[in-house]
Amino acid sequence: MPNLKIPEHQVAGHQAKNGVLGPLIDDTGKFYKPLQNDERGSNELAFYTSLNSDSRIPSKILNFFPSFHGTQILDASDGSGLHPHLVMEDIVSNFTNPSVVDIKIGSRTWHPQSSEDYIHKCLKKDRESSTIKLGFRISGLRSLGSNNQLWQPHKKLLMDLNSEETMLILRKFVSSDGDSDEPDCVFASRVYVSVLEDLLELKKWFEVQTIYHFYSCSVLVVYDKLNEEKNARAVVKLVDFAHVVDAKGAIDHNFLGGLCSLIKFVKDVLDGVCGDGKCVSKMKCSTVSENLNPLS
Amino acid sequence: MPNLKIPEHQVAGHQAKNGVLGPLIDDTGKFYKPLQNDERGSNELAFYTSLNSDSRIPSKILNFFPSFHGTQILDASDGSGLHPHLVMEDIVSNFTNPSVVDIKIGSRTWHPQSSEDYIHKCLKKDRESSTIKLGFRISGLRSLGSNNQLWQPHKKLLMDLNSEETMLILRKFVSSDGDSDEPDCVFASRVYVSVLEDLLELKKWFEVQTIYHFYSCSVLVVYDKLNEEKNARAVVKLVDFAHVVDAKGAIDHNFLGGLCSLIKFVKDVLDGVCGDGKCVSKMKCSTVSENLNPLS
Numbered sequence: 001m002p003n004l005k006i007p008e009h010q011v012a013g014h015q016a017k018n019g020v021l022g023p024l025i026d027d028t029g030k031f032y033k034p035l036q037n038d039e040r041g042s043n044e045l046a047f048y049t050s051l052n053s054d055s056r057i058p059s060k061i062l063n064f065f066p067s068f069h070g071t072q073i074l075d076a077s078d079g080s081g082l083h084p085h086l087v088m089e090d091i092v093s094n095f096t097n098p099s100v101v102d103i104k105i106g107s108r109t110w111h112p113q114s115s116e117d118y119i120h121k122c123l124k125k126d127r128e129s130s131t132i133k134l135g136f137r138i139s140g141l142r143s144l145g146s147n148n149q150l151w152q153p154h155k156k157l158l159m160d161l162n163s164e165e166t167m168l169i170l171r172k173f174v175s176s177d178g179d180s181d182e183p184d185c186v187f188a189s190r191v192y193v194s195v196l197e198d199l200l201e202l203k204k205w206f207e208v209q210t211i212y213h214f215y216s217c218s219v220l221v222v223y224d225k226l227n228e229e230k231n232a233r234a235v236v237k238l239v240d241f242a243h244v245v246d247a248k249g250a251i252d253h254n255f256l257g258g259l260c261s262l263i264k265f266v267k268d269v270l271d272g273v274c275g276d277g278k279c280v281s282k283m284k285c286s287t288v289s290e291n292l293n294p295l296s
Numbered sequence: 297m298p299n300l301k302i303p304e305h306q307v308a309g310h311q312a313k314n315g316v317l318g319p320l321i322d323d324t325g326k327f328y329k330p331l332q333n334d335e336r337g338s339n340e341l342a343f344y345t346s347l348n349s350d351s352r353i354p355s356k357i358l359n360f361f362p363s364f365h366g367t368q369i370l371d372a373s374d375g376s377g378l379h380p381h382l383v384m385e386d387i388v389s390n391f392t393n394p395s396v397v398d399i400k401i402g403s404r405t406w407h408p409q410s411s412e413d414y415i416h417k418c419l420k421k422d423r424e425s426s427t428i429k430l431g432f433r434i435s436g437l438r439s440l441g442s443n444n445q446l447w448q449p450h451k452k453l454l455m456d457l458n459s460e461e462t463m464l465i466l467r468k469f470v471s472s473d474g475d476s477d478e479p480d481c482v483f484a485s486r487v488y489v490s491v492l493e494d495l496l497e498l499k500k501w502f503e504v505q506t507i508y509h510f511y512s513c514s515v516l517v518v519y520d521k522l523n524e525e526k527n528a529r530a531v532v533k534l535v536d537f538a539h540v541v542d543a544k545g546a547i548d549h550n551f552l553g554g555l556c557s558l559i560k561f562v563k564d565v566l567d568g569v570c571g572d573g574k575c576v577s578k579m580k581c582s583t584v585s586e587n588l589n590p591l592s
Contacts, residue, residue, distance in 0.1 A: 107403075107404065107549055107550055107553075108403065108404070108428075112423060112428050112429060123419075127408060132404075132408050133408060133544065133546060134546045134549070135546065135547075135549030135550070135553075162544065162545070163506075163544055163545025163546045164545060167545075207556055207559075207560070208560065210459075210560070248429065248458065248459055249458070249459025249460060249463075250429060250430045250431065250459045250557055250560070251431075251556060251557050251560045253403055253430070253431030253553035253554055253556060253557040254403055254431070254553055255553075256552075256553050256556055257403075257431075257549035257550055257551075257552050257553025257554075257556075258549055258553075260503055260547060260549060260552055260553075261546055261547050261549040263503075264503070264504065264506070264546070264547045
């Protein structure tokens with residue numbers, strides 16, 4: 001049995017603490033996600049199996065998915081005994097000081113075949129969050145500052161951001177001190193140039209692929225502020241496939257629209273930094289900060 | 297007063313017949329749309345006014361909107377007396393034998409500020425039609441065959457098309473006899489090459505514009521089967537702006553996603569025709585036709 005522990009850098013989803021069933025990691029770079037009992041579990045397993053056996057998926061695109069290592073029965077994190085887990089790549093395991101953001105893509109998180117109860121629940125959350133307005137929502141964020149300070153805004157604060165607040169959060173994410181009202185954006189170029197490249201690659205695929213529709217799926221961005229050399233390039237991965245369905249002949253217009261919206265934000269952050277990567281819209285940032293702070 | 301009549305080629309929206317309030321046309325190429333009494337009327341008027349005074353709209357993009365000539369008070373088509381009308385370009389007036397399709401873009405036809413009643417009504421229709429599945433729905437279609445035969449499928453038949461049926465309808469729209477189960481696609485290249493060009497131009501704009509969000513807005517495609525010379529190029533216009541709202545800093549991911557989905561269908565029709573523009577998937581077409589016909 002591998003030496004399992006609770007992941008420290010997880011920013012969204014069910015978390016294995018206080019007796020809750022959640023994912024575990026080992027020290028060899030593997031991530032163990034408990035198979036959900038309902039159809040979500042079997043659906044995610046079916047997706048990974050299909051993805052890795054479908055010759056229509058270009059290898060460049062396959063790289064955006066965590067590599068998959070089947071299932072394994074393990075002691076569940078909630079102490080409830082043996083439970084089947086999906087075994088996949090632990091995306092942050094290559095980073096010593098990972099800064100992570102989880103962005104749930106799409107202006108709709110439910111698909112037409114969902115139950116009425118589920119649709120109602122999702123639609124409510126989509127309307128209360130930035131999902132309907134922006135085409136995505138930031139589900140979680142954790143940033144380890146250059147001063148080794150942790151900035152991890154509360155999920156409730158991230159849920160319902162307008163576009164100015166979203167810009168500010170995306171700027172803070174690439175600043176030396178995330179918690180500062182005047183983000184310096186010193187990591188903007190290093191992180192977002194490559195992130196943009198990856199998102200544009202994904203966009204090209206989503207413009208033509210009629211294999212899957214991804215509901216409630218996230219783009220995860222990970223980089224390391226402290227270790228420029230080793231992990232200069234930010235990592236972009238898609239995660240969470242419990243709600244992937246057959247495309248039935250149409251492109252995933254819902255995911256693609258949200259992805260294009262995120263791309264525009266990333267471009268705008270890059271446009272707002274000067275040649276040496278520093279933020280040139282400090283004035284604007286601090287005004288929005290004042291509006292955000294009462295909630296934090 | 298201009299010599300007004302009921303437009304013959306209108307395929308979607310309120311129609312001025314049987315005592316209903318609807319649009320009128322004159323013989324100088326103008327289209328008179330009754331200003332709706334509620335906020336939809338003032339909203340559409342405000343949109344046209346804003347569009348034509350906003351220097352951020354490139355002139356290439358302005359060309360995709362009907363030209364606007366203000367408002368005019370006219371005798372209403374329902375005989376209720378004087379009523380204010382929006383005066384705009386009659387898009388089909390340059391065509392002797394127009395074939396027209398109206399495609400409502402977006403997988404959501406309501407915006408977050410709408411009333412609960414309106415959202416409920418739209419969501420129901422979006423779910424019952426192809427809107428949620430494909431990111432658009434064909435709201436109306438009228439095709440004047442080379443044999444001068446009219447093909448105008450019932451709106452109910454068009455509402456809930458799956459992707460194969462949508463492909464078939466888009467093929468039939470560019471065939472000499474729309475009603476045939478084996479569409480010959482003889483007009484596919486002439487029509488869809490230029491339509492594709494226009495849709496891609498629109499797509500480029502929608503990837504960056506953060507001025508408007510267009511809900512319940514349609515792409516109208518018009519061409520003439522009988523008059524190749526005069527109107528060889530199909531006309532692509534956006535219509536219906538009663539539900540345009542401020543973009544609030546984000547791109548219109550909902551319209552863009554649906555537009556990209558339509559683009560993929562148009563590309564697929566073009567990919568399915570051989571060098572001389574003829575349909576090469578006749579077998580497939582007639583199978584889908586069998587499924588469609590019981591409804592027609």
